[in-house]
Amino acid sequence: MSREARVGLLALAGIALFVIALFAIANRSFLLSDTFLLRARFNRVAGLVPGAPVQFQGVNVGRVESVQLPPEPGGQIEVTMAIKEEARRVIHVRTQAQIKSEGLVGQQIVVLVNPPGVQGEPVSEGDLIVGVDPFDLFEITDRALASVQRFEDAANAFRQIMLDVRAGEGTLGKLIYDPTLYDEFVATTNETRRVLNNLANNAEALVALAEEATQGVQSILDKIDRGEGTMARMLNDPALYERLLATADTLRLVASDLRAITGAAENAANWGALGAYRFAELMEAAKHNWLFRRYFEERGYMERAPFEVRERAIEQAYRQLQARMRELDAWERQLQEREARLKALETRLSALADSLAGTDGR
Template sequence: MNNTSQTIRVGLFFLLGLALAWITFESLNGGRLFKQEGYSLVAGFANLKGLKTGDEIRMAGVKVGAVKLTRLAGNRVEAVLSIEPGVNIPTDAVASVEQSSLLGSNYLGVTFGTPGSPLLKDGDEIQTKATVDMSEVISQLGNLGSKLEQVIGEIGKSMGTGGENGSIFERVDKLVTENGPKLTETIANLQDITAKIKGGEGTFGKLVNDSKLHDELLAGVSEIKLAAADARTFMGDAKNIVADVKTGKGALGVLLYDEPTAASLKVSVNNLKEVSEKLNSGQGTLGKLISDDSLYLSVQSTMKKADRMIDGLGDQGPITAVGVAAQSLF
C-alpha cells in the first residue's frame, strides 16, 4: 500500500514537471512545438546603438521577428534579422533602431513600404536610416547646460553691482525714474491723438474716416502721376530740341551755330539801331515827320485849302475851276 501511494506521488510530480516544462517551452517558443523557420534579412548601420541579439523586430508595434546576430562588416555593422514566416516586407521598407522608452531596451522598427512593391527574399538587404541616439542627445544637453551656465554667469557679472555707473538694473531704474513724467505725458498725448483720429478730427482723422476724401486724394495722386508723365515727356522733347539746336538744325540752331547768319543778323541789328537813332534825332523825311511839328502844320494847312477849293468849285466850268484851284493853292 505504501509502495503504491509512493508510486502515485512520484507519477504526479513527474506529470507536474512535464507541465511546467511545457509551459516554459510555450512561453519561450511562441506556443509552437516545432517552430517553422522564416527567412533572413541583412540590415547595415553605421552604429547599432545598443541593438543586440534577441531584440525584437516590429512593424507598427507588432513583433515580426528578432535579431539573429550582429557582426562587423568593413566600415559598418550589420544585423542579421530573422523574419517570421508569412510576414511580407516590401523592398522599399526602411529599418531603423528605435527605443521603446527613454530608459527602455532597443528594438528594430520596420516601415510598411509601398503596397504592391516587390517583396524582399531570404538573404536580401533591407534599407536602413539613422536615428537620434539618446546618449548623444543627453551629451549635447549636458554641453548646452554648461554653456548656459557660462552665459548666465556673464549676465550676472554684467548685472552685478560695482563700477561707476552701477548695475544694469540700477541704470534702468534711474532712467525710468528720471523720464517717468515725460513718458506719462507722451503716452497721454498719444492717447489724445489717437482719439482725435478715431473721431475724424484734423486732416489725418478725416483722411482715415472719410472715404470721399480718401477717394479724392487717390484721384489727386493719379493726376500728379499724369502730370509727372507729361513733364517727363516735355523734358524728353526739350532734350531733343536742345540736341537739334546744338547740331545747327532749325532757325535757332542756325542763328546760334551758323557764323555767316549770325554775322548778317548782327549787321541787321546795327542798321536798325542806326535807323532808330536817326529817326529819334529827326534826320531824314520820316525823322522830320516824326520830330518836326511844322511839317504836320503845313500838311494840315494844305488839306484845309484843298477843302475850300473843292467847296468853291460849285457849278463853275472846267477853266474857271482850274483858275479857282490855282488861286486857292497859291
C-alpha cells in the first residue's frame, strides 16, 4: 500500500472518530434530542452556569440553556432549561426547580422535584415553574460566626464577673470572700444553739403548764356537765331558750310595726309631693290669670316654672338630636357612595391586573 493510501486511511479514521465523539457529546448534552423549554426564577443561583445538567430523580433529562440577570436591581434571575421531550409526561406546572450541588464540592445543577400529593396540568413550551433558591452556605457561616462572637462576648463577660468575684467585689464576691458573713453565721448558729438549750431546759415546765391548762379546761367542762355556773345554766336551762324565743317574736312584731309605720310615712310623703306639685300648678295657672297677673308682675314672680324650663330644655335637646341624626344620615349616604365608588375602582383594578397577568403569561 502506498504512502498516500495510508495517509488517506488515517485521515478517514480520524474523521470517523471525530464524528463518533461529536455524536456522543451531542447526545450526552441533548444537542441532537427533541427538547422543549422551561423557565424558572430564583433570587440567587449559587454559581449555576449554562450547560449545567437538569435531573429528575437522579436521571439527566436536560440542560441549562441560559441564566439571565434580572432586569432591575432586586429582581429575580431567570433560568431557561431545555428538557427532553420524553420527560414531558412526568413534569407538570407544579413541579419545583431546585438548585443543588453535585456532590459535596461539585458543580451546581438543577433538580426537578414533584411535591408529594400535588398534581398539576402538563407543561407547555416556555412555561414558568416554581424555583427554589439553593442552600446558602455563606449565610449559615455568617450566622455561625455571629453566634461564636456572641458566645465569646458572653465568655468574656463571665470571665470579668469571675475576676470581680475573686477580687471580692459585688454581692457574690462579698458572700464568698468576706469573713463577716462567716462570723455572723457562727454567731447565729451559737444563738440558735443557746435558744434550743433553753427550750430543752424549759420543756418540762412547758409540759407541766400544758397539763395544768388541760386540767383546768376539763374542770370547766365537768362543771358545765353538772349544771354549775352561768355558762352551764345558759346551755342547760330550757327557760332561757324559751325567753330568747319570746324575745325574738317580740322583735319580729316590732319590726312588722316599724315596716307599717315606714310604709305609712312613705305614702304620706308621696301624697305631700303630689300636693306640692298640684299647688305649684295652681300657682302657675294663677300667674297667667288676668285677675292675678298684675300682682305677680309687680312682685317679680313671672319667671318660668321649673317644669316649663325642663320642657323647653327637653324640646331644644330633641331638636338638636334630630339635626344630628339628619347629619349622620347624610354622612352615611356619603360613605355608601364612596364605598360603591371604591368597589367599582377595585373591580377595574382586578380586571386590569388579570389582563396584565394574561399578557405576561403569553
